[in-house]
Amino acid sequence: MFRKILEGDNEPKKLRHKVRNMLELAAFFSICCLGMPGCGRKANTEALNAPDEVSALEDENNKKDDNITEIVRFDDKLDDYKPSKGKYNFYFTYKVDHPWWDAVAIGIEDAAKQFEEKGIIIDYEYLAPNAASAQEQIRRLSDASNRDFDVIGVDVADVDMVTPAINDLIRDGRKVMTFSSSDAAKEDGCERIAYVGNTHNYEDGADLTEALCEKLGYRGKVAVLVGTKGAPCHEDRALGAQNVLAKYQDMEIVEIVYDEDSVEKSYQLTQKILAGHEDIAGLICCNMSNPVGAARAVIEAGQEDEVVIVGMDHDQEALEYLRDGIIYALGVQDCYSIGFDTIQVAVKIADGCLPGDAYPEKTEEITTIIYQDSARSMLQTLYGGMD
Incomplete structure (x- = not known):
């Protein structure tokens, strides 16, 4: 064939x-x-x-x-x-x-x-x-x-x-x-x-953001990395995130940026966010590339214990960051x-x-939201590796 x-x-x-x-x-x-x-x-x-x-x-x-x-x-x-x-x-x-x-x-x-x-x-x-x-x-x-x-x-x-x-x-x-x-x-x-x-991208963004807000005690400054401007899935997830954050008076969005579904661009944008907002507490990532770029930048800045990252999907590097506690939660489709x-x-x-x-x-x-305790099993299922 x-x-x-x-x-x-x-x-x-x-x-x-x-x-x-x-x-x-x-x-x-x-x-x-x-x-x-x-x-x-x-x-x-x-x-x-x-x-x-x-x-x-x-x-x-x-x-x-x-x-x-x-x-x-x-x-x-x-x-x-x-x-x-x-x-x-x-x-x-x-x-x-x-x-x-x-x-x-x-x-x-x-x-x-x-x-x-x-x-x-x-x-x-x-x-x-x-x-x-x-x-x-x-x-x-x-x-x-x-x-x-x-x-x-x-x-x-x-x-x-x-x-x-x-x-x-x-x-x-x-x-x-x-x-x-x-x-x-x-x-x-x-x-x-x-x-x-996926018919529930808005809900995915909202669910991830609720997890982040709970982790932060419903207090803190966050940034949203969207992805491709105009892409329905990315925009809907970002909208879900924004609407959840609007419910909590002590949560604040300091930036919304578009990384064009690029790991390198999301890394660079996160570097700028971290430099411009020393008290940033969370990053909401709306596609599969930006959790990786965001995590790289957070590690480089030595802020793994200060910044909570949530994002989308099953990238191997992202799952490794989830396993290691750098990323807090991932929505896997x-x-x-x-x-x-x-x-x-x-x-x-x-x-x-x-x-x-x-x-x-x-x-x-x-789509299912997974946490650190499930990362090793997910890595083995998808990539055949536990380390």
């Missing part, structure tokens, strides 16, 4: 090799599955805290490992839907070349493999620019519209800018869905057919299921199915 998976615009073999290695590792550690793909999944609003006391340390560790495999699963199975064709051709573009979308690609690849085992070929292209750009995303959508794809999928870089391009494609008879972390929804005026991914369900929904859209009994208009995936 021919399958293109391009990381940025690099040679596809590089990412395919990475994805396959991660799949083999993940399959070894994966234990259980929550629900069938294609169905809505609720956000995990209960953070994964230290487990209840049990009679033996071994039982405690087993329980924790089981909890982790419920958060990041690698064993979804295709539902009972019977595709009407023997071959499909999809195009997916996302905000920026970044490891977060490599994790989504694992689910995409696994779903395609399971379809192949049923005799159904899924060809796809999986593309992103090296730097986030709504204009570049619009160009890529335009190029894809001139080729023979059954479905075009987009992780929206900017709702206001990209929605008109999506609507133009729909009116020209193209089948367009959104996926991953950023939707352009019906209420935004977008005519996309369906969305698969189920990227695998996002990718897996994206393929299942794309097949149904290609067959002409509209949202309803076959699949929902919005397929909701989970």
Whole structure:
């Protein structure tokens, strides 16, 4: 089978090799599955805290490992839907070349493999620019519209800018869905057919901020590192953070900055924040890159015991900082299921199915807040390392 998976615009073999290695590792550690793909999944609003006391340390560790495999699963199975064709051709573009979308690609690849085992070929292209750009995303959508794809999928870089391009494609008879972390929804005026991914980014930002406020005793100055300006997931998390902080009179936002989903830029911005606000107490990070950059800057400044960091997702370095107590909490998304369900929904859209009994208009995936006590198990599950 021919399958293109391009990381940025690099040679596809590089990412395919990475994805396959991660799949083999993940399959070894994966234990259980929550629900069938294609169905809505609720956000995990209960953070994964230290487990209840049990009679033996071994039982405690087993329980924790089981909890982790419920958060990041690698064993979804295709539902009972019977595709009407023997071959499909999809195009997916996302905000920026970044490891977060490599994790989504694992689910995409696994779903395609399971379809192949049923005799159904899924060809796809999986593309992103090296730097986030709504204009570049619009160009890529335009190029894809001139080729023979059954479905075009987009992780929206900017709702206001990209929605008109999506609507133009729909009116020209193209089948367009959104996926991953950023939707352009019906209420935004977008005519996309369906969305698969995180439907609760606002709540994720709010939950992380509540954890930070509690840790600080509801008192202190904080800064918010957002990510890409206009990206719905980043903006929604930042809005959730701001609204939570507004509830507490002794909490104060001293800066809101955009790091463009860059570790290096978030590091530099955090350096400036620390230098400009000697009494800074917390940092709220709204994407997967900025917890890493923020932690590096805090360590460099020797303020690990003074600044509380919360942020998003499963970056290995971020999880190591969580394990070491540099980062206080991370919101981990189920990227695998996002990718897996994206393929299942794309097949149904290609067959002409509209949202309803076959699949929902919005397929909701989970996010779970984890703390230091879960970091080692998460590192082993995702990366095969405990140290």
